[in-house]
Amino acid sequence: MMKENAEVSAPRAAENDPLSPADMVVGVLGGTGDQGRGLARRLGLAGREVLIGSRSADRARSIARDLPSATGVDNAECAARADLVIVAVPWDGHATTLSEVAGELAGKIVVDCVVPMGFDNRGAHSLDVPEGSACLQAQQICPESRVVGAFHHVSAALLLDPSVPRVETDVMVVGDDRAATDAVIELADTIPGMRGIYAGRLRNSRQVEALTANLISINRRYRAHAGVRVTDVPGIPVH
Numbered sequence: 001m002m003k004e005n006a007e008v009s010a011p012r013a014a015e016n017d018p019l020s021p022a023d024m025v026v027g028v029l030g031g032t033g034d035q036g037r038g039l040a041r042r043l044g045l046a047g048r049e050v051l052i053g054s055r056s057a058d059r060a061r062s063i064a065r066d067l068p069s070a071t072g073v074d075n076a077e078c079a080a081r082a083d084l085v086i087v088a089v090p091w092d093g094h095a096t097t098l099s100e101v102a103g104e105l106a107g108k109i110v111v112d113c114v115v116p117m118g119f120d121n122r123g124a125h126s127l128d129v130p131e132g133s134a135c136l137q138a139q140q141i142c143p144e145s146r147v148v149g150a151f152h153h154v155s156a157a158l159l160l161d162p163s164v165p166r167v168e169t170d171v172m173v174v175g176d177d178r179a180a181t182d183a184v185i186e187l188a189d190t191i192p193g194m195r196g197i198y199a200g201r202l203r204n205s206r207q208v209e210a211l212t213a214n215l216i217s218i219n220r221r222y223r224a225h226a227g228v229r230v231t232d233v234p235g236i237p238v239h
Contacts, residue, residue: 027051027082029075029089029097032063035113036088038159039151042167044068046190053078079104084183086111086151087138094134098141106144109180113151115212123217126210135174135205148175148184149205150196152212155225166193169227176202197230
C-alpha cells in the first residue's frame, strides 16, 4: 500500500547552477531512429537548436534536412557540441554508444529514454539489466555526467505525425540532481501538450522504463498511442 505521507522530496539543486534550457543546444544520440527523430522534431518546432547524432554523419545529415532547426553530425561531435544530450539509441547499442562518448559527455545533462525491452510471441516485456536499469547503466558508464531519465512513454508515431499539433502526455522525470531534473522538466514543458513531472530518484528508473512494455500492450490491444497522465499534481498546468 502506498503511504501518502512517505518521503518524496526531490534532490536539492546545486547552488548557483546556470542551467537555462531555453539557451541549450540539444543533442540526440540515436537521432536517426523514430524516437530520436520525433523528439528532435518537436524540440526543433519548440525553438530549440538540435544536433542529430549517428554513427554515420552522412546519415545524420540526411535525416536533419527534414527536421526544423536541426544539424546532422556523428555521435562524438553531437556529444561534444550539445549542452544537453538525449540518448535514444536501441538498447543493444546503449552501453557501446555511451562508452564511446563518455568523455565528451562529462559535466553535461544526459537524458536517457532507452528502454531495455524484448519481444516474443506473448508481446513486449522488460529485460533485466545488471546495473538495475538503462539509466543506472548510463550513470555507471558516464560517472561525470548528470544522468536523468525521461521521455520513455512518448509515442514516436505521435511525435512524428505532422497532423498532431499537441502531444498530450506527461513525462516522468527521474534523477539525483535537482537542477538537472528541473532543466529536463522545463525542456519537456516546451513541447505543446507535454508536462514534465518529477518522479523520484534515479534508482526509481527501472519501473519507469518497464512501464513502456505495458503501454505497448495497451496500444496493441486498443490500436492507440497511449501515454501517461499524472493526476492531482497542483500548480502544474498543461501547456
